[in-house]
Amino acid sequence: MKKKISAIMVLVCFLLQMNTIAWASTPKSISNQTITSGATQAIYNWSTEKGNVKISVVTVDLTNPYTYLTIIPGAGRWGERSTVSNMTKRTNPIALTNGDFFNMKAEGAPIGATVIGGELASSPSYLTGVYALGITNDRKAYIEQFNFTGKVTKADGTSFPLSGLNKTFYWQEDNNSHSHINKLHLYNDLWGSTKRGSDSYVGTPVEVMLQDNKVVGVKTDGAYEMAVPEGLQILHGDGKAAEFLKTLKVGDEVNVDYAMTPDMNWQMVIGGHALLVNNGQTVAYTKDLSALGGVRARTAAGISADGTKVYIAAVEGRTNESAGLSLTNLASFMQYIGCYKAVNLDGGGSTAMTVRNLGASSATRVINPENNGSERKVVEGLALYSTAPQGILTGLKLRGTQKVFVGESVQYTASGWDEYYNPANLNTVTLEYSDTAGLGAWQGNTFTAQKAGTTEVAAASGVARGTLSVQVLGAESVKNLELSFDKTSVVSGGTAKLTAKATLTDGTTKTVSPSMLTLTAEGGSISTDGVLTATIPSGTVKVTAAFGSVTATKTIKIDSATKQYALNTLDGVSGHVSPSNVTGSVELADDPAGSGSKVLKLNYNFSATKETAASYAVFADKTMTVAANTKKLALDIYGSGHGEWVRVELRDAAGEVHRYTLAQNVDWNGWKTVEFDLNSEEISGEMSLWRIYTVASADENRAATEDRSLYFRNLRLSGSSSALVNVLLHINSSEIVTNGTTQTMDTAPYVTAAGRTMVPIRFITEALGGEVVWDGEEQRVSLILEDSLIQMHIGESTMEVNGVSKSLDAPAEIKNNRTMIPLRAVSEAFGLAVNYEAQDKSITIVN
Structure with missing residues (x-):
């Protein structure tokens, strides 16, 4: 009884806290812009006890006939996850943010209900207290709980309940049963994964392939190892449901019937989690907080009392610019901006938002991922579009420097929008540029300052005009x-x-x-x-x-070349491509700059695939060697401005491959020398140049269909190095000495009972000039130093070094809120010289 009373008191206190906003400070809108007819975006700053918080809010007016919200499934289908930025590039929305929660260890499908274009795309899971945002065909928004029912009926009249559409495995909260054991599920061609609800709990399923309610395939010994083909459906049954399916044969008719309630002619539905606001008041969060608590990045959606407005909020978290919000403060913020009802969407590492600024042609990211890390691939995006027609030019915005020196020539660029706030094509418009004080001369959009003073530069066309205040400075x-x-x-x-x-x-x-x-x-x-x-x-x-x-x-300083290869012969050089359906080759060619010399030419055409592709110049072993003391590699690259990614691979005596990026973006025309500082400690003995290649990732555009080429010459190797970084630590001492400068750590190195020396990796990495990114949700630490990326999970005895798995002699662990890793891992991960002196228990690490 005492436990019950205590629990009630805690709940009452929590409810009082949720419904009483004791604002230490109120959120402040620092910018507000119309991004399309019927939608605005505002940026808020909120000073909380945990630090400053940045929040982006997109407000959509559903009474406007042009705006609409829809769902973007990852890279196109369930099971094909994608980042918010890549979904933005692929679909060109006005705004887009991440959506529903999902199981990161499963196939990649939303947990809640999804309706796209009036069609059910994913049924709600059997979970309690879970809500979704929906918009009806008559453009009214609701936040409701949804339910799913269905059944499959054979020609003989026997039937079996249908448990879901396009669902991954989970545990039902209505009866604590597994979602797929003894259950029947339907998957349509929006399901892009080769697996369907498979985990260690289910048995051998039976799958039946349907086309227009007629059986076209039966597989009784396990699932089809394929995604659902276009125009087909797959019935997936386990246990009792498998027995129901086994009697079906090709040609049989079946009736699949299902419905989602409430049925309100939904045009769009996106699943969420628990409520944040109800009837205009903040409410206690009713779902488990073990994985959702703390101050994090957040995403939420809310609606107005009359259902005519939708509020989409994204909170940046755990970055230098923004601390993030607790769920309590998130609820308070959603109430503050006017939500009558609001629901929590997936947050943490999933949160990101892109917005098309007024006048811009495409959306860019306005809310960055947690810890300023890379974006997480998510299952879906909530996207804003407009069907507004192109109108007349009504507004202009000028961009450029606001301080100019006398004699300096600077260019000003303009973007514009029409009466519906669509971006305007200014290539068909003549803009007149001027400055009010007459401090310079204009040549098109180029301003050459002639005398000091303050002026206002302007661009105008018809009724549209944009201005910018400019100060002209003398020497x-x-x-x-x-x-x-x-x-x-x-x-x-x-x-x-x-x-x-x-x-x-x-x-x-x-x-x-x-x-x-x-x-x-x-x-x-x-x-x-x-x-x-x-x-x-x-x-x-x-x-x-x-x-x-x-x-x-x-x-x-000049690094003296200790070895140079002209790359003017094909002896020992061959070409290779990956995958095999793309084209590429290597040849000897005349210098495109006209020097008369022969250079290496790498050809490629990746238009035949949407997967990661590469074209290689492959060098036979020992054709070009790299000595152990090599510190720098330089290569001349002739580009044509296509933005290629160029890498080089060296192979050591053990056959291990060392990869380096020479150019992330070959955006230049003509010859340019690129250089890379090698970490010599990675080079144990002589290595050989293996491959020089260009690679394009799966997310990059394959629109270009023409053959393209890169040219290479003069590979130079040098033995000089940058200044050494020397880091000194002692066992059980909180001091860290970097090149003679002493700092105090909040955690000291120590020796485990098993005799393993554990060191605080954040202090060491940062002392060496690297970066540490912590993902608390996944219990993963990422270490970045020069060209090395090391990732390890707490409690696991392996780490990934540039994508290659390596074993640890002891797992990484947390002590005093710091990640500790075995000393040996520092050497193996970063290739650093590490020395341990038992006499004074000192650790010396040299980069």
Whole structure:
């Protein structure tokens, strides 16, 4: 009885907390824009006790005849998960966010109900207290609980209950039974997975393939190992349901009948979780909080009292910009923005949102993933579209720098929209540019500042006009210059890009275009756009920049090449493609720049596949060797601006492959030297160059059908290195010393009972210049250092190093809220030199 009373008191206190908003501060709308006729987007900042919170809210007015919401299934079907950004690229919505919850260990289907275009796409699960957002054909929004019933009837009149449409396995909360044991399920051609409700609990299923309610296939010894073919359905039965299906034969007629209630002529339904707001008041969260609690990224949907407005909110969480929200505060926020009823959608690592800004041609991400990590692939997106016709140009927005130096030429760009807030095609419009104070001259959209002062630049066409306030600065406004290069060293013949930043007399800073500077280089040449080319074989190049009376200098070290391969022969070189249905080859060709030299040409055409594809130049073993002391690799690449991803693979004596990205985006035309700093500790002995290749991921566009080529020359290897990073720790000491600088950690290294030395990986990784990303939901730590990505799960004795699984001599574990990993893993994961001195229990790690 005491336990019951205590539980009641806790619930009462929680309800009081939920329904009484004691605002320490209120959310503030810092921006608001119309993104289409009938929809707006606002960004809120909210200062909470856990930190600042960023929230994006899209409000959809269903009384507007043009806007509509719909569901985007992952990459096209259930079982084909995709990120919010990739769904956005594929379907071009006005706004899109993640949707329903899903089991990350299952096939990839929503847990709740889904209706797309008036058709049931996924039935609700048999769960209690779970709600979904629905919009009817007469454009009214509701948040309701949904139920599913159905049955399959044979020609002889016998029938069996149908438990679901397009459902993965789960445990039913109505009777605590398994969703598929002794149950019958239906799958249609929206199901893209080769598995259907399979886990370790179910037996051998029977599957019957249907076309227009007629049996076209029966499989009694297990499921079909395929996705559901287009235009067909599959009945999947386990146990008693399998026995029901076994008697069917090809040609038999069956009747499949099912319904979802409430039946209100739904145009769209998306599943959610428990309610946040009901009847305009926040409510206690009724579902289990063990996996949903804490301060996280969040996604939610709400409706107005009359059902004419839908509010879609995405909360950024656990980033430098935004702490995230608890479910209690999420409910309070949804009530604050006007929700009469609101439901929680999938959050945490699933949360992301894209929005098409006013005048933009496509949506971009406005809410970033947790920990600023990569987006999680989710099962569906909730997307906003418009059927509004193209109207007349009514608005313009100008973009460009608001501080210009006298003599500097800058371009201003404009975006526009029509009367329905559709993006306008300005290629068919003539824009007139001007500045109100007459401080410069215009050539099209290029403004050349001629005298100092403050002005307003403008672009106009008809009734549409956009303006931007601009300050023109003289040389006397510059206090000092700071120069930097985009790399710490270059090889002879290599290039480095110079950037300059001016500190102004008012204390602000401004980037200075190299074309505004007087540039000289000792030991190299430097172009007017700041590209330095090293011309001496070794030593240091010194660059001097002058702006008016202010000067600055910057030096950059030359890495002497210890070995060079011209790549002007096909001896020991062959071509290879993957998969086999794409085309590619390698050949010797004339230098496209006209030097008369022969260079290596890599051809490719990936238009035949939507999968990841690659074209390789393969080098026979020992054709080109890489010594153990090699620190840097440089290669000249001739591009045509197609944005290719270029990688190189080295193979060591044991056959292990080491992959490096040379260029993530070949967006240039002509020759360019690219460089990569090798981590020498990964190279145990001499290695061989194995392959140079271009690869395109499965998510990238295959629209281009023409044959394309890349050219390569002058592979250079050098033995010089960047400055060493030396990290010193001691067992049971909370001090960490990095290159002589001492800091205090909140967790010390220790030795386990099994004799394994455990170290706090976050402090070590960050001391070495790397990054650590923690996913609490999946209990996974990701470590990024230079070109290495290491991932490990707490409690598991394996780790992935650049996608390759390696064993750990002890599993990673949590101590004092810090991830601890065995010392040996530091060496094997990052390829670092690690030394342990038993006498003073010191650990030295050198990068």
